Amino acid sequence: MALKILTVDDSKTIRMIVKKAFKPYDCELIEGENGVEGLSLAAKEKPDLIILDITMPVMNGIEMLEKLKAEHSLKNIPVIMLTAESGKQNVMQIVKMGVKDYMVKPFKGDQLIERATKIVQLELKKDDKISDPATAKCFLEDGGVHILDMPENIDRIKAVSIEEAVKGKAKEMNASGHEKFIIDLSKAGKISVVLVELIAKLVSTCKKSKIKARILCQSSMEQELKGFQETGDIPIDLSLKEAKEAF
Amino acid sequence: MSKIDELNIKGFIVGAVSDVYDTMLSMEVEILASSITPKIGKNLIIGSVSFSGKAMGSVNIMMDLEYAFRMTSVMLDMNIDEIENEDAHDVVGEITNMVGGDLKSRLCDAGLTCELSIPTIISGGDFKIETVGWVRKERIAFRFENYDAIAFIYIK
Numbered sequence: 411m412a413l414k415i416l417t418v419d420d421s422k423t424i425r426m427i428v429k430k431a432f433k434p435y436d437c438e439l440i441e442g443e444n445g446v447e448g449l450s451l452a453a454k455e456k457p458d459l460i461i462l463d464i465t466m467p468v469m470n471g472i473e474m475l476e477k478l479k480a481e482h483s484l485k486n487i488p489v490i491m492l493t494a495e496s497g498k499q500n501v502m503q504i505v506k507m508g509v510k511d512y513m514v515k516p517f518k519g520d521q522l523i524e525r526a527t528k529i530v531q532l533e534l535k536k537d538d539k540i541s542d543p544a545t546a547k548c549f550l551e552d553g554g555v556h557i558l559d560m561p562e563n564i565d566r567i568k569a570v571s572i573e574e575a576v577k578g579k580a581k582e583m584n585a586s587g588h589e590k591f592i593i594d595l596s597k598a599g600k601i602s603v604v605l606v607e608l609i610a611k612l613v614s615t616c617k618k619s620k621i622k623a624r625i626l627c628q629s630s631m632e633q634e635l636k637g638f639q640e641t642g643d644i645p646i647d648l649s650l651k652e653a654k655e656a657f
Numbered sequence: 658m659s660k661i662d663e664l665n666i667k668g669f670i671v672g673a674v675s676d677v678y679d680t681m682l683s684m685e686v687e688i689l690a691s692s693i694t695p696k697i698g699k700n701l702i703i704g705s706v707s708f709s710g711k712a713m714g715s716v717n718i719m720m721d722l723e724y725a726f727r728m729t730s731v732m733l734d735m736n737i738d739e740i741e742n743e744d745a746h747d748v749v750g751e752i753t754n755m756v757g758g759d760l761k762s763r764l765c766d767a768g769l770t771c772e773l774s775i776p777t778i779i780s781g782g783d784f785k786i787e788t789v790g791w792v793r794k795e796r797i798a799f800r801f802e803n804y805d806a807i808a809f810i811y812i813k
Contacts, residue, residue: 494755
């Protein structure tokens, strides 16, 4: 059964970041805009985890947490507090209130997931299809050659989504007898550890499915990729024409 | 010299802004030298948080609405045409809250305990911020891609 995660924050931006972070995982996200809504949703939905902001109008996160801890049926729901304030006093107050963990804003989605996995068991969605419309748009086909147009700024959340999508794409390619796959890094921006790890995983997925994979990138990126153990042996081309001809 | 005078307010703000841009936008922000005039358009948006207690003041971040839309696009992975004014306002408010929250924490750690307000947003045409009676005033301009923004900090 999918986990229920309640995010309580007056900022739509933060709620969206939280939602996006949990998107690859099998869980249902419920949203509240302040402590009053949060308490009501907690009582109704009995979530497995609450991600709670502190500074909110109507009822702030501290007050909501106090009321939550005072309610027998809700007091054991684990809470991760979000705060823009990293001051000693603030942190001490949060820790004393019995929260499982806290995060200081700004934070990345994958940092939140890292904390959440220490509290609840998150499982990736078992759907192999390319369910994320943004990821689906990254795939092109050109005469039997499938091209992954890697988006810029790959973080761990996007990487998980792309990894899952390529698994589905590999099955699709096997079924249609296609075996040529290009990972196009033209838009990818700078090389990061997450990107290198992702490329290695994608090439491994292709190998398992007997699909030939090549990288397309700019010359400035070529040497960098050759320098990583994970990507050093993957064939690299500097133009699409060259990559297609090299298969 | 008061406690407020001893604090490296500019350093705190530069650190907080750089951290917010690096973490939320995965991009480095360039802090502009005070000799450079930032390029700010006419369609302005200002995020503001205030703090009160042993230290009083506010953090205000001003930018062009187009800049706010671009930041929203990067931060929430949305196409520009999907973004509503309300989304951009929320992003600017949250960024101001993070920068203000960091400053408030440092003031509290220095013994200047204070409380932080929730962010407010002001948007409009050609206007500027002018205030009087502050012990410290800082103005820091920063560039992200081709867009400039200015942080105004007032403390007493």
